[in-house]
Amino acid sequence: MPNVSPRWREDFPINWEDDHYVTRREFTTFLTLISGALLLGTGLVGLREWWRRWRAIRPAALRIAQVSEVPVGGVKLFHYPTPDDPCLLLRLSADRFVAYSQKCTHLSCPVVYRAGDQQLHCPCHEGRFAVENGQVLAGPPRRALPRLVLAFRGEDIWATEVEG
Amino acid sequence: MTDRNLHASIRPRETPALLRQQQRNTVLALVMAFVSVLLLIQLWLLVQAIEGAAKGERAIVFPVTLASSLCFLGAWRLWHLLQNRQ
Numbered sequence: 001m002p003n004v005s006p007r008w009r010e011d012f013p014i015n016w017e018d019d020h021y022v023t024r025r026e027f028t029t030f031l032t033l034i035s036g037a038l039l040l041g042t043g044l045v046g047l048r049e050w051w052r053r054w055r056a057i058r059p060a061a062l063r064i065a066q067v068s069e070v071p072v073g074g075v076k077l078f079h080y081p082t083p084d085d086p087c088l089l090l091r092l093s094a095d096r097f098v099a100y101s102q103k104c105t106h107l108s109c110p111v112v113y114r115a116g117d118q119q120l121h122c123p124c125h126e127g128r129f130a131v132e133n134g135q136v137l138a139g140p141p142r143r144a145l146p147r148l149v150l151a152f153r154g155e156d157i158w159a160t161e162v163e164g
Numbered sequence: 165m166t167d168r169n170l171h172a173s174i175r176p177r178e179t180p181a182l183l184r185q186q187q188r189n190t191v192l193a194l195v196m197a198f199v200s201v202l203l204l205i206q207l208w209l210l211v212q213a214i215e216g217a218a219k220g221e222r223a224i225v226f227p228v229t230l231a232s233s234l235c236f237l238g239a240w241r242l243w244h245l246l247q248n249r250q
Contacts, residue, residue, distance in 0.1 A: 046228075
């Protein structure tokens with residue numbers, strides 16, 4: 001039986017093998033495009049960080065609470081210097097307040113206050129920070145929690161600056 | 165005729181054109197390998213940038229972006245070289 005090309009091939013003369021064939025030059029072009037995409041991704045991360053740094057250069061002071069709002073051993077959540085930066089205000093004693101960024105310095109999970117241990121605990125990877133000064137006590141974080149400078153104006157507590 | 169002699173007899177003669185073709189193939193393979201290595205480095209740099217941003221270690225992000233740019237420039241230059249040496 002002669003090898004006759006089917007009729008439909010005249011209407012759709014596509015050779016799939018040729019169509020799917022990728023030359024090495026085309027593959028190198030593909031690699032270069034991926035390289036560009038990776039640069040774009042890294043650049044976007046860099047731009048985002050630059051934007052965050054630029055916004056946080058001179059943060060304005062922010063009234064975060066009144067003294068009577070936070071009981072001894074209590075916590076208040078707020079955001080400073082930008083709405084993307086969650087922070088914790090802790091009242092350690094009647095006249096002692098401290099405030100830290102709530103982002104763990106390992107991978108930015110939110111830390112929580114454990115009054116029983118007097119520690120700030122990151123549940124993601126078991127990072128622990130001293131509540132007195134924010135220093136790392138245990139776990140994978142290597143840097144202390146950024147501490148906020150507080151100011152008292154009458155009954156009001158203000159955050160004025162971020163240390164570290 | 166032994167197998168070795170048979171293979172020797174059917175091996176194409178190494179003409180200058182064939183040698184040039186072989187060299188071209190080698191160069192193409194080397195360029196592909198080099199661009200692949202650059203790509204892996206860039207992937208690692210991207211992971212480092214994201215981790216640095218998550219950790220708040222902002223100082224690392226900008227050198228990493230610069231290094232990634234250099235990798236891309238290298239890959240693009242090699243690609244450009246290939247396109248112009250058809």
